Amino acid sequence: MNIVVCVKYVPDATAERQFESDHTVDRVGVDGLLSELDEYAVEQALQLREKRDGEEIEITALCVGPEQATDAIRKALQMGVDKGVHVVDDAIAGSDSLATSLVLAKAVEKIGDVDLVMCGMASTDASMSVVPAMLAERLGLPQVTFASAVESQGEVFRVRRDGDTATEIVEGRLPMVLSVTDQTGEARYPSFKGIMAAKKKPLESWSLSDLGVDAEKVGLSAAWSAVEDTEARPPRSQGEIVTDEDGSGAKALVDFLASKKFI
């Protein structure tokens, strides 16, 4: 079985995240890393291989992103993924989700014979949660998304999807696109052995022309939505903090609620 896990390189959420003057996310000046939510997809891919002892399973980490995005792929390789594909091209900068999903879909096609395309539930920067559905649409594959638990037997996958109003069991058959949530279980840390082994694993770099994607179709100028303005929210200033002593806290709390007309 061939598994491709799509991984995104994102600005570290614990650092100061910024916009560039053209309103795109600054992915260069800020420390980046593998989107935490994609680690769950890597983890599920590795677990699938471990569960299917004897079956030959190759796992590829696929990333569309700037030069430094190899860091994200390297982390996936350290966790245990077999090889990496990095689509890197100056023309890609500023791409929207539609262009990104196009490049990902073309790369999946070029990798070839892919049975399972896996994604995290959202990125930790844009957090739109739309790329997996777009990929399924572009590749013409079943879309089994937001899985909070995954079970499989042969080619049939059954997942739990915690929806807004109901919990559903969704079933699909390979080949398909599968996205998983952070409810699927903590991702492993790379072991020392894994970190050493990752150095020898193959990492290919593809350009848009390798994929036959027209540079005009991607990047900021081809984005189908335009940001007019970005504005930092004024920081919240800390209000009154009281320390509870023998019920004084509750009383002060109720007074505050009343003063704000919540009661």
Add this chain to the structure above:
Amino acid sequence: MTEILVLVDHVDGAVRKPTLELLTIARRLGEPSAVFIGADASQAIESLKKYGAEKVYVVDDADMATYLVAPKAEALQQLVEKTSPGAVLISSNAEGKEIAARLAVKLDSGIITDAVDVQSDGGTPVTTQSVFAGNFTVTAKVTQGTPIITVKPNAATPEAVDGAATEEKVEVSVSDGAKTAKIIKSEPRKASGRPELTEAAIVVSGGRGTGGNFEPVEQFADSLGAAVGASRAAVDSGWMPHAFQVGQTGKTVSPQLYVAAGISGAIQHRAGMQTSKTIIAVNKDEEAPLFELVDFGVVGDLHAVLPAATEGVTERKG
């Protein structure tokens, strides 16, 4: 006037409140046409009429609901091709965003998700989004094709205005390719009797600090008529179902008042509540990072503070 398509989010025909908000937004942009997919639209048409829907397209197909997302995107595509609307508005939940995603690919159209406001610039929708855990506000426009916009709950106050709500039945064809992810079981969430988390004006959340006892949180919530939420730590511990989780991988809420009890304030939690109007924290650790955000904070044991506050609120309401 151009039609604005609004996909109706409903549970067995009962329209959910965010859809009514979408109708109000649609009226700023053009003439609201609701799209109802499912069996028996009669109850829905009644409420859509009260909130200004001029037309209601009914795709009477119960079978569609047994497949994930793809058939609804196909149905909408066919409707867009038929009506050439000025925009398509969809509720910003997991399913809504995925329908929008597929529709955008099908129509070669731009998509904007998670709008917290939509205004009209001469009929063109201008959206406001809140990004990076609520630290930035972004305004944007779709520049290609039919704007496809998903809108968060509470983006507008639903305005009651009478619409014609003319019913028009539409036949759509669903391809076999759209029927490849089958919903083989669906368990509706039990009604809690409390307001919906994402729609509530007040939310009271509990975290690991509850130690698994949510009673003080729930009783305080009930005294205020609030929804109950939880941190991931509380969900991971099995104390609350995932549907109640607030944060990056749970729900984003933006109520008038958010009360966090026994929650430290990790960035992933803040991502889901930071844009609340007023924030209160009860935490026994005065160093808890959430205190940095609050309008009012109590350093103390939630098991003592909340029950006493519940009593106080109930007394005042008398």
